[in-house]
Amino acid sequence: MKWLIVLLLLSSFAVAECIEATDGMIIKESVMFCSSTYDVPNGISVVASNIVLDCGTAVLRGNIDESEIGLRLENVDNVTVKNCNIMTFSQGIFLKNVTHSVIEDNAVLKNRIGIRLLDSFENLIRDNNDKSFQLAVSAINSKYNVVMFGNKNVERNFCDFNACNEYRDMNPCEAGDFYCSKRCSAQTDADCSPLLSAVPEVKPLVKSAEQIVEQAEKEVKQELPEKLAVQKPVEKPNLPLFTKAIIFILLYVIAFIAIQIKRHY
C-alpha cells in the first residue's frame, strides 16, 4: 500500500513538472513554466512547430520603454501558447510567419501593443485579456485569423480579412495574398501554384515586412491621440528642500532690499 502511495506521489510530481523561464530563452519543445514572476527583458522565443507552451500563469515581465518583444513566435506552425501573463513590453506577443497556432487564456498587460501579427495566417487568438497602452492587437499582412478577446471587442481595419470578436467562416483560398493554405490546392488558390511561387520577380512588388511595419506604426500614431500614443512616466524635476529654502530666503532678501531702496530714494 505504501508503495502505491509513493508511486502516486511521484507520478503527480512527474505530471506537474515545470521549468523556470530565463531571459532570452529559446523554446524548441513543449514546456510548462512554473507559476512565478520572471524578469525577461529580452523576451522568450518559440522556434519549433507542433509544441505547446503553457506558462502556468507565470508572469513574464520586461523593462518598460526598453524591452521590445515578450513572447516571439517566428516561422512556426501549430503552436499553442496559453496561461501566460505578459507585461511591460513594447509588444507582448509577436507572431511572425506563424500559421495554425492557438494563443489562448493569456493576459497581456501594460504593453504598447498586446499581440502583433505579421505575415501570419489561420491562427486562433481567443480568451485573452488585454490592457495595452496603444492597441490590443495589430495585424500586418495577416489573414484568416480569428481574434477574440475576453475583455474587449476589436474593431480595426484588419477585421475585413480576419474574424474579429466571433468565429467566422473564411475562405483561405484567395489568390493574390501570397499564402497557400493547407486546405487549398493549385486549382482553388493561384498562390499554391508552383509556378507562381517560383517567380522571383513578383516579390519586389510586395512591400517588405519592415516597410509594412513602419507604415502601420505611422497609421497608429495618426489614429491615436497624442496623450494615448506614448504613456511614458514623466519624471518630475523635484527641487531639493534645501534649494527651495535658499530660493525663498533669496526672494525675501531681494524684496526686502527693493522695498528699502524704494523707501529711501
Place this chain on the structure above:
Amino acid sequence: MKRDVFAKRWQLRDFLLPLLALPYGFLGIYLYENGFDWIVAVLAVVLLIVIPAIIAVLWDKI
C-alpha cells in the same frame, strides 16, 4: 540710543512686506516641478497679480 535708531530705521512692516514675494516663489517652483499648464497660469495671474493689484488700488476705499 542705538535701539531708537534701529526702531526708526527698521519697522515691523519692513520685515512683513517682503513676505508678499514668497507666493510668487511658490508659483515659480510649482511651475518648474509640474510643467507649464494654462489653467495654472491663469489662476496664478488672477490670484497673484490681478487681485493684489485691485487690493492695492482700492486699499483706502475698502
